[in-house]
Amino acid sequence: MGAVVGxxxxxxxxxxxxxxxxxxxxxxxxxxxxxxFLIVAATILRSFFL
Structure with missing residues (x-):
C-alpha cells in the first residue's frame, strides 16, 4: 500500500x-x-511486535 501511495x-x-x-x-x-514517515513507522511498529 505504501509503495502505491509513494x-x-x-x-x-x-x-x-x-x-x-x-x-x-x-x-x-x-x-x-x-x-x-512510512519507513520509520513500519520500523517502530515492527520493533513493538517482534
Whole structure:
C-alpha cells in the first residue's frame, strides 16, 4: 500500500515539475517526508511486535 501511495506521489511531483509549477519543491518535500514517515513507522511498529 505504501509503495502505491509513494508511486502516485512521485507521479504528482513529476507532473508539477514538468509543467513548471512554482510549488514543486513544497510538494516534493512533503512527498519525501511522507516516505520517511512510512519507513520509520513500519520500523517502530515492527520493533513493538517482534
Amino acid at each position: 508511486l502516485i506521489g512521485g507521479i504528482k511531483v513529476y507532473n508539477k515539475f514538468s509543467s513548471g509549477d512554482p510549488d514543486t519543491s513544497k510538494t516534493a518535500a512533503s512527498w519525501f517526508g511522507a516516505c520517511i
